[in-house]
Amino acid sequence: MDKAFATRTVHAGRHDFVKLGVHAPPIDFSSTYPTPDLDVAARSFDSLVAGDEPEGTFIYQRLFNPTTDRFERALAELEGAEDAAAFASGMAALSAVLLAAKSRGSHVVAVRPIYGTADHLLSSGLLGLTVTWTTQDEIAAAIRPDTALVVIETPANPTLELVDIASVVRQAGTVPVLVDSTFATPVLQQPLALGATFVLHSATKFLGGHGDVLAGVVAGPHAFIRDVKHVRAATGGLLHPLASFLLHRGLPTLAVRVEKAQDAATELAVRLADDRRVRNVRFPSLPGCDPRGLLDRQMRGPGSVMSFELCSEDPAVMRDFLGALEIITPAVSLGSTDSLIQPPAALTHRVVDEHAREEVGISRGLLRLSVGLEDVRDLWRDLDHALAEVASRLEMREHAEVTAR
Numbered sequence: 464m465d466k467a468f469a470t471r472t473v474h475a476g477r478h479d480f481v482k483l484g485v486h487a488p489p490i491d492f493s494s495t496y497p498t499p500d501l502d503v504a505a506r507s508f509d510s511l512v513a514g515d516e517p518e519g520t521f522i523y524q525r526l527f528n529p530t531t532d533r534f535e536r537a538l539a540e541l542e543g544a545e546d547a548a549a550f551a552s553g554m555a556a557l558s559a560v561l562l563a564a565k566s567r568g569s570h571v572v573a574v575r576p577i578y579g580t581a582d583h584l585l586s587s588g589l590l591g592l593t594v595t596w597t598t599q600d601e602i603a604a605a606i607r608p609d610t611a612l613v614v615i616e617t618p619a620n621p622t623l624e625l626v627d628i629a630s631v632v633r634q635a636g637t638v639p640v641l642v643d644s645t646f647a648t649p650v651l652q653q654p655l656a657l658g659a660t661f662v663l664h665s666a667t668k669f670l671g672g673h674g675d676v677l678a679g680v681v682a683g684p685h686a687f688i689r690d691v692k693h694v695r696a697a698t699g700g701l702l703h704p705l706a707s708f709l710l711h712r713g714l715p716t717l718a719v720r721v722e723k724a725q726d727a728a729t730e731l732a733v734r735l736a737d738d739r740r741v742r743n744v745r746f747p748s749l750p751g752c753d754p755r756g757l758l759d760r761q762m763r764g765p766g767s768v769m770s771f772e773l774c775s776e777d778p779a780v781m782r783d784f785l786g787a788l789e790i791i792t793p794a795v796s797l798g799s800t801d802s803l804i805q806p807p808a809a810l811t812h813r814v815v816d817e818h819a820r821e822e823v824g825i826s827r828g829l830l831r832l833s834v835g836l837e838d839v840r841d842l843w844r845d846l847d848h849a850l851a852e853v854a855s856r857l858e859m860r861e862h863a864e865v866t867a868r
């Protein structure tokens with residue numbers, strides 16, 4: 464039966480429950496598995512190391528874990544993918560895709576901004592790759608014979624710029640395209656349906672959703688995910704079964720969480736955009752923030768992350784503002800039940816070249832706000848109060864400076 468998305472979030476990855484006689488996903492913590500029949504074990508070992516299915520025994524947790532496999536199948540189903548591979552973090556997932564891509568070439572084309580550490584991983588050459596940074600309209604010109612992958616993130620962290628996935632795929636030609644869809648989740652965007660090869664999530668964010676799991680997952684065609692699993696079997700980084708259980712447990716409420724946070728974020732973004740105490744509010748559904756009209760074509764909603772600047776770049780003003788917040792927690796990460804705020808230039812994107820940062824609008828005064836599931840009236844009161852505190856302290860400082868002159 465063709466099932467609606469919400470139904471799939473509830474039932475995905477439960478294929479073996481009837482056979483097992485269980486109603487909730489069982490957690491298998493085994494680090495190793497009995498191998499009484501060496502022929503069976505050898506066949507399974509060869510299959511798993513190549514990135515394929517187990518045959519008769521799971522052998523060893525780094526090669527396969529049934530709890531993690533259930534989460535992977537569920538996520539693949541929600542992304543419309545043949546297969547998925549889960550990792551101990553989003554960065555581990557990206558690293559494995561990049562290492563697997565090296566068999567095709569050692570050049571990557573990427574569009575800024577992307578998550579700061581992903582930018583660093585590509586720019587630093589840590590994995591032996593070179594990168595050409597370009598814009599979403601100049602992908603075709605950046606492709607070389609040794610280009611192995613195109614990397615984009617949409618909505619982009621932290622400026623919320625939307626990248627046209629279908630256009631990037633067209634420009635990339637035969638080169639695989641990886642879309643980091645962490646901010647959108649499969650609830651709001653399905654990159655594979657638009658022609659992307661890989662969709663990647665820092666599952667630490669909305670998929671986990673409760674601020675208590677570090678994880679990454681990448682989905683795509685079996686032939687590509689097979690190579691990624693081959694790298695994972697050799698380098699490690701498989702997601703722990705307890706984290707896989709928590710992620711799988713959270714999927715049935717994913718759409719509800721994403722939509723509820725999105726409602727609150729939409730209201731806060733409109734209020735902030737109207738408020739003279741802040742400037743440069745960026746949120747996909749605000750006027751001017753989606754010049755390519757991607758919200759209807761590519762995303763089903765704006766999500767629940769936004770960014771904005773305070774009226775002063777003075778670090779003391781930023782400190783005052785963050786210090787005055789009572790409900791919203793100053794912290795990195797996003798997509799949790801609680802609202803989180805952080806200045807990307809000082810934290811998540813501090814590893815990015817300063818000039819490159821400024822060029823794509825990551826100013827020192829920029830704040831990224833991830834809206835959680837609190838009552839929107841409390842969130843607005845919190846922001847309003849902190850902005851008022853900042854305004855009055857600024858006035859006091861100016862007054863003191865005038866009297867000192």
Ligand SMILES: Cc1ncc(COP(=O)(O)O)c(C=O)c1O
Nearest residue numbers: 552553554578620645665667678
């Ligand atoms: C968009 C995006 N991609 C990837 C990552 C990396 O994920 P992780 O922190 O799970 O390694 C992050 C982390 O913040 C992110 O925001």
